[in-house]
Amino acid sequence: MRDTKRIKAxxxxxxxxxxxxxxxAHMSWREFNRPKYDRIHDLVTQWGHTLPPKEQFADVINELNRQSWEKALETGRAEGLAAVLLRGLAFCGVDTADLTPQPILEAYQWEPLPGVTPFPDAHAVLEAIQAQGYKIGLITNAYQPMWMRDNELAHYDLLRFFTARITSGDTGFLKPHPAVYWRMLGLLNLMPHEAIFVGDRPTHDIQGAHSVGMTAVLMAPPYLNHDLGGQTPDFTIASLSELLPILEQLG
Ligand SMILES: [Mg+2]
Structure with missing residues (x-):
């Protein structure tokens, strides 16, 4: 059967x-991450390295995390979590030349944030989109490698829907940089006019999608109030279910 749909993903x-x-949940990033920093401290000291006390180690890593994220937002270039952690260990006096990041990232053990849940219609909408033959992709501005966020997607039972998934940490670029969109289109083997992008941040998601020529849908649930920042989404939805008639319309 010939697929005549213009939009393919x-x-x-x-x-x-x-x-x-x-x-x-109301907690600071440091509070959420503290057990992760402690596990890395345990691992690296087990390897025979000397580190400052856990409290100070947590301060160092947390501050580097914060600086790295701020710089990424400013420059559009994303440093991955592994690089930040190795830099933190080096700052604490560890010779990181021979350290492999994988066990350190595993000790970090990314997990779902307390209180965060899928939107109530997320599974039904993704199921409908998939059943209609669309490929489904994911681009997240996160400095963790995708395999870490995959644990989270699996926890929410969302992992099964995606053909391709990337984080900015993996690609080195943050949305709205066009490179991250082109990378995803390459993974899906599609041209920009064959895909639509759905995201909640006008100056990241919408601007970036438009910069490569994709149709851009702004997700604007009632609890969010992002400034449009001069962006004009092609469509605005308040819930994921509203995507289905849009896809039908775009044919
Ligand atoms: Mg977002």
């Missing part, structure tokens, strides 16, 4: 697009 942002941060 729907590419999603993750945070506040497929999973809702509305009820994110």
């Amino acid at each position: 729907v590419i999603f942002d993750l945070d506040d697009t497929l999973i809702s941060w509305e009820k994110l």
